[in-house]
Amino acid sequence: GESVGLHLPTLSVQEGDNSIINCAYSNSASDYFIWYKQESGKGPQFIIDIRSNMDKRQGQRVTVLLNKTVKHLSLQIAATQPGDSAVYFCAENPPTGANSKLTFGKGITLSVRP
Amino acid sequence: KAGVTQTPRYLIKTRGQQVTLSCSPISGHRSVSWYQQTPGQGLQFLFEYFSETQRNKGNFPGRFSGRQFSNSRSEMNVSTLELGDSALYLCASSSTSSGANVLTFGAGSRLTVL
Numbered sequence: 056g057e058s059v060g061l062h063l064p065t066l067s068v069q070e071g072d073n074s075i076i077n078c079a080y081s082n083s084a085s086d087y088f089i090w091y092k093q094e095s096g097k098g099p100q101f102i103i104d105i106r107s108n109m110d111k112r113q114g115q116r117v118t119v120l121l122n123k124t125v126k127h128l129s130l131q132i133a134a135t136q137p138g139d140s141a142v143y144f145c146a147e148n149p150p151t152g153a154n155s156k157l158t159f160g161k162g163i164t165l166s167v168r169p
Numbered sequence: 170k171a172g173v174t175q176t177p178r179y180l181i182k183t184r185g186q187q188v189t190l191s192c193s194p195i196s197g198h199r200s201v202s203w204y205q206q207t208p209g210q211g212l213q214f215l216f217e218y219f220s221e222t223q224r225n226k227g228n229f230p231g232r233f234s235g236r237q238f239s240n241s242r243s244e245m246n247v248s249t250l251e252l253g254d255s256a257l258y259l260c261a262s263s264s265t266s267s268g269a270n271v272l273t274f275g276a277g278s279r280l281t282v283l
Binding site: 089091096097098099100101104144146155156157158159160161162 | 173200202204211212213214217224225227259261263271272273274275276277
């Protein structure tokens with residue numbers, strides 16, 4: 056398959072453990088943040104989002120935490136599974152009025168050990 | 170319902186040629202945006218179209234252009250190809266261009282310039 060994650064930092068976790076993927080965003084005025092997952096040969100897939108007026112949001116097995124003070128975003132995955140292996144991107148939506156103009160982070164490769 | 174469809178999936182061109190990539194959004198989605206993904210620069214916004222009008226544009230040279238048709242299908246064109254244009258070109262659609270919305274990406278068109 057294609058590799059779009061060359062030279063990306065890698066997080067290796069044991070199957071069943073919890074994973075925490077961190078991201079520093081750049082624009083303090085960004086009002087919307089999204090996590091995407093990209094598997095080999097596929098486009099990015101939406102995982103979870105959070106607005107700037109929240110500091111935590113939970114989904115199914117995933118939690119996103121937002122710390123606006125230090126411009127930090129994290130994605131927590133509970134009970135990590137082999138199918139979670141992918142490249143993870145955080146994205147921010149700067150307040151330009153253009154909701155499709157996302158600024159993506161460089162990405163982190165999550166590798167799940169069986 | 171069908172997802173975002175991009176064609177072709179893979180193509181090889183030589184320097185100086187031009188290329189046209191096609192994107193069919195999810196039915197009912199009127200906003201289509203394009204991103205370039207490379208190992209070095211990550212995901213970068215190219216442009217967004219809504220109701221046949223370019224609403225937003227990223228920081229790419231004029232060799233990169235696009236258009237949207239009345240059925241919301243979109244094409245992007247790159248003229249006078251350079252080696253550095255080798256990348257995965259991703260199309261994403263969303264249901265609205267205002268308010269927070271989720272981008273749904275296609276699998277991409279992998280362009281190799283020789």
